[in-house]
Amino acid sequence: MESIGKITSRTVVMPTNDIDTDQIIPARFLTTTSRDGLGQFVFNDLRRDSNGDDIADFVLNQPQAAGCAVLVGGKNFGCGSSREHAPWALLDYGFRAVISTEIADIFKNNSLKNGLIPVVVDAEIHQRLIANPGIEVTIDIETRTLTLEDGSAVEFPIDSFARFCLLHGIDQLGFIQQQLAAIESFEEQRSWTP
Amino acid sequence: MSNDKTLFEKVWDDHVVVAETPDTPAILYVDLHIIHEVTTPQAFSLLREKRFPVRRPDLILATMDHSTPTTPVTTFKDLDVVAEGAANQIRQMEVNCKEFGIELLGFGSIERGIVHIIGPELGATQPGKTIVCGDSHTSTHGAFGALAFGIGTTEVGHVLATQCLLQRKSRTLVIDVEGNLSKGVTAKDLILGIIGKIGVDGGIGHVIEYRGDAISALSMDSRMTVCNMSIEAGARAGMIAPDDTTFEFLNGRPRSPRGADWDTSVARWRELRTDDGAKYDKSASISASDLGPMVTFGTNPGMVVGINDAVPDRPSDPSFRKALDYMQIEAGKPMTHNDVDVVFVGSCANSRLSDLQEAANIVKGRKVADGVRMLVVPGSQQIKKDAESLGLDKIFVAAGAEWREAGCSMCIGMNGDIVATGKLAVSTSNRNFEGRQGVGARTVLASPMTAAASAITGKVADPRPFLRDE
Known part of the structure; x- marks a missing residue:
């Protein structure tokens, strides 16, 4: 995985x-x-109608969404199935980070392992992001901060090991x-075997 | 400091290879890794590319379930009935298992079935084990007092290569369930009631332990239904302390311990309960006696209502309104008001023999309503065989339902078993997400009894008037 330090982008909002x-x-x-x-399949059924044509109203089909790498979602983003195809699809589409008040556990783990940054913020910041779609934000992994368009910055939680791996492009399997x-000694010494 | 531990902590501590520090997660040993065709190909590709072997093929249970057809497959040519992509994935699973020395319970095996059905059925799922699978409903296995959770494909690769996972210890949430479930009210109704109460995000970051009289009284099939849907409350896993019901279920199964090993195992398993002085991070409670049959009305499993209660409204909540619009459901009226197009009995939530018996008991001697398609998909080939030996297949077919081969089928709609756009399905599965059962499909989650009653009446129906004395 490539190392990731900072992401600066305008936001797309899906509240x-x-x-x-x-x-x-x-x-x-x-x-x-x-x-x-x-x-190409990200949010497919929200993006396209049954004929495969783009639905103009959908946020990703609007011209201002082009090039946005930060997705702001409603609470409990990424819930449900453990499919890692979800962060793979978001990354392949061009997203680099997801911001919400709550991000589901498995999705969050999968995202961190692929370099999609899950950023959990409080309700006040979240409301501000939702009310102001398209603002430019900076997500800094090193300082664990999200900086808004007016220069105000808030800290966000990120697992220290995941952060280290992202900053240095370290493969967790190698660790x-x-x-x-x-592992070998655990297998030899345990009191029962599966 | 007290040495008292919760059930979760006991199983966790027993599997720590390298302890967690502020800077690094724990390295946790995995006792059983269950794999299937959809979430493993990319992990095998990585191993191939890096020339890593699979460390413990003997601790892997491999099968095919998600994208497999539920019509009979005897040769690979039969796979032409599913999409080319799915057929390719199934063939790739065969290739991967062969190349890496993993036994595959494939087509033709009586042991093939849905991952979360066959683990317990074979006795591979046991108390105190750590169990993972690239599937979020791995929480099912927690019904045995195992620590079981879903992982992504990168993590599948980690487990294949090392038999270990990097994990931060979860917090704990205890849910006390007192009272008794009334007749016609099942474990499915209970877990829907719990999710309705704590919310689809109520369990984020937590492992749930379910306990109380109502839980102790449940069969293993029912406990699995409860733990299966822990993920629908956002929880990492769900667990129930093992007891005599658990041991009775496991005794004599193909992969259960035998002889002296059985006695030693049961003695060890009896220790797997939360100590009196142990503390949980959070708690909740629910009375089983107060519950009736539950059905969902929205697009997540927390949007749930009693079968005869009016669908609520939250006019100022756009997410809520969006869900009602998608479902074409009117607030203020009970769900029994809605016509049904499809009924699906199956999935890792409710496709065990007792689920099929409960549905058959209602369907017997009756007819599926005109215009309703009812699909019954056993969770494993063994369950199919057992059900047929009880004549359940004949009851379903005589009523006008379809009786199929084992698989995930219409729960996820990857194999061609889908609900058409705009159609309403009463489904015993675990997810009513937008498009889950097909593009534009409208899913109402329910128990096998409620599903069966809905098939007979052609409306979402209370099963209680249809119950017969056993």
Whole structure:
């Protein structure tokens, strides 16, 4: 994974609560054996009608959404299915971060492992972001801060290990593999075997 | 400091290979890794690319369920009935398992079925184990006092390569369920009631432990239904302390311990309960006696209402209004007002033998209403066989329902079993998300009894008038 330090972008706002991973990428697109090229299906059933034509009202189809890398969602974003295809699709589409008051556990884990930054903010900041779509924000992984268009900054929580891996482009699998001796000794010493 | 621990803490502590620090998560050992065709291909590709072997193929349970057809497959040519992508994924699963030395319970195996059905059925799911799978409903296995949760594909790769996961310890939420479920009210109604109460985000960051008289009284099938939907409350996992009901269920299953090993295991499993002085981070309670049959009216499992109660309204909540619009449901009226197009009995929430029996008991001697399609999909090939030996297939077919091969089927709609746009489905599955069962499909989650009663009447229906003495 490439190292990630800072993301500066305008926001796209989808204020609906409980945007589940089935909405982010519907199940019928999960028959792939690759992780690439899923951006074309992101929010497919909200973006396109039954003929496959773009729905003009949908936020991602509006011209001001072009090039926006930060998605502001309603609370409990990414709930439901554990499909990692959801962060793969969002990243492939061009998103680099998701902001909400609540981000579902599995989606958050999957996102951090792929370099999509989950940013949890309080209700006041969230309201401000929702009321002002398209503002430019900066997400700084190093300082754990989200800076708004007026220069005001708030801290957001991010797991320290995930943050370290993002900043240095470290592969988490390699970290576990370095503990091979501990894994072997655990297997030998446990009081029962599965 | 007290040494008293919760059930979760006991299982967690027993699997810590390297302890958690402020800077690094714990390395947690995985006892059972369940894999299927949809969330593993990219993990196998990584292993192939890096030339890593699978560390413990003996701790993997592999099957195919999500994108498999529910019409009979005897040769790979039969796969042409599903989309080319799905067929390719199924073939790739065969290739991956063969190449990495993993036994695959594939087509033709009586042991094939939905991942969360076959783990318990084979006795591979056991108290005190850590169990993971690239599927959020892995929480099901917590019904046995296992710590079981869904993971992403990157993590599937981690477990394949190392048998371990990087994990931060979750917080704990205890849900006390007192009283008794009334006749016609099931574990499905209970868990829908719980999610309605704590919300679809009520469990974020937490492992739930369900306890109380009403939980102790549940069969293992019912406990699995409860734990299955823990993720629908946002929880990392759901757990129930093992007891005699658990041990009775596991005794004699193909992968359960045997002989002296069985006795040692049961003695160890009996220790897996929360100590009296242990503390939970959060608590909630619900009375089982107060619950009637529950149905969802919106587009998440927390939007739930009693079968005869009016659908609520929240005019100032745009997300709520959007859900009612999508569902074409009118606030202020009960769900029984709505016509039904499709009834699905199946999924890892409700496709076990007792679920099929409950539905068959209502359907027996009656007819599925005109214009309603009823699909019954057993959770495993073994359940299918057992149901057929009880004649359940004949009851369903005589009523006009379709009787299928095992798989996830219409719960996720990846295999061609879908609900058409705008149609209303009463489904025993666990997700009523927009488009979950097909583009524009409208899903009402319910128990197998409620689903069966709805199939007979052609409306969302209270099952209680249809119950027969057993």
